[in-house]
Amino acid sequence: MSWSWSFGRVAGIDLKVHASFLLVLLLGASQWGGFGPSGAVFGAVLTLLTFASVLLHELGHSLVALAFDIPVKDITLYPIGGVARLGARPKTPGQEFLVAVAGPAVNVLLVFIIGALGGWWFGFETLWNALEQVRAEQPSVVTLVALLISSNAVLAIFNMIPALPMDGGRVLRAVLSSLMGPAKATRVSAWIARVLALGLFAAGILARNPMLSVVAVFVFIGAGQEVREQQFAHVLDAIEVGDAINPYAPRLTPATTLADAVAVLTMTHWDAFAVEQHGRIIGAATRKAILEAATREGAYGYVSGIIDRNVPTIAPNERLEAARVVMSSRGVPYVAVVRDGAFLGLLTEADLLLIADRLMRNNKRWGESSSAPFPRTPTSRN
Numbered sequence: 001m002s003w004s005w006s007f008g009r010v011a012g013i014d015l016k017v018h019a020s021f022l023l024v025l026l027l028g029a030s031q032w033g034g035f036g037p038s039g040a041v042f043g044a045v046l047t048l049l050t051f052a053s054v055l056l057h058e059l060g061h062s063l064v065a066l067a068f069d070i071p072v073k074d075i076t077l078y079p080i081g082g083v084a085r086l087g088a089r090p091k092t093p094g095q096e097f098l099v100a101v102a103g104p105a106v107n108v109l110l111v112f113i114i115g116a117l118g119g120w121w122f123g124f125e126t127l128w129n130a131l132e133q134v135r136a137e138q139p140s141v142v143t144l145v146a147l148l149i150s151s152n153a154v155l156a157i158f159n160m161i162p163a164l165p166m167d168g169g170r171v172l173r174a175v176l177s178s179l180m181g182p183a184k185a186t187r188v189s190a191w192i193a194r195v196l197a198l199g200l201f202a203a204g205i206l207a208r209n210p211m212l213s214v215v216a217v218f219v220f221i222g223a224g225q226e227v228r229e230q231q232f233a234h235v236l237d238a239i240e241v242g243d244a245i246n247p248y249a250p251r252l253t254p255a256t257t258l259a260d261a262v263a264v265l266t267m268t269h270w271d272a273f274a275v276e277q278h279g280r281i282i283g284a285a286t287r288k289a290i291l292e293a294a295t296r297e298g299a300y301g302y303v304s305g306i307i308d309r310n311v312p313t314i315a316p317n318e319r320l321e322a323a324r325v326v327m328s329s330r331g332v333p334y335v336a337v338v339r340d341g342a343f344l345g346l347l348t349e350a351d352l353l354l355i356a357d358r359l360m361r362n363n364k365r366w367g368e369s370s371s372a373p374f375p376r377t378p379t380s381r382n
């Protein structure tokens, strides 16, 4: 249960809104509630239109990402802003720069479009007056337009603060990456972000703006996550898929009972298993599907009912990072490693996490591991 509702689809991207958004709507309505019921409606409409701007901002990121063949899982609107979840990292600093800049660019565009339309409709002088005293205005259509212009300007400027993981931070990281490589650029950007976050937090307290302080906390935590994610991707980029296959991974058959399947998964860490029939791989079954089917059908059901026969494939000489991208773009936690039509093994999301975790914690001990005999140890770790 994620507490989010889907409300539409654009270019194959699921648009979702988090349940807590209802609170923001109420808050928006109550802020203008002093003007009576029409004020409350005004506040709610303003909130909806502001979040429509946030949605367009996220679509800006997403459509540029899609243009670079970077899958976009979904866009979710939270009270604090929107999040577009990308299925892969931009491949070059140039791509990261353009994906990051696209969001704020949409807001700049909206400032000019809404400004031009509003000026044409109300006259530029009326609109300018409304903009100058936007907080003291009565709720009216020209106030609504003025507030939308100013909120889009704030969205563009605020997001360009060079603090990872905000857009400005990604732009900074992209520029630094082309100078010092992605690993160092991420570390430097993260430190700049932490310093800026402390400043934002203090500013939020001084200006009595709790939202600003909350954003500062998210930035501070997010900066650390960016460093870990970059290390994760770096580690996965150093290893070939063929070297990560575990030859001892158990396999199931369509005739395996759910009871036997549950017994297998309680003894192992894998989140998916290859299913074979007459010595040939016909699909995969996930831990989740096995547990759900066992709950539904009892122990005497069979694996045959829960086989995914459309397993994505990857060649053994590809990198683990590529395997991760395949998994996330297909929305499944596994990929079959296939060479010349022959099945070599199933690589799962749990394998990636385990491998990256071991490498990131202790590069040396990894080679001596007995439970996962990987023949090659990566040499560079930056």
Ligand SMILES: [Zn+2]
Pocket (backbone or CB within 6 Å): 057, 058, 061, 103, 104, 159, 167
């Ligand atoms: Zn953005």
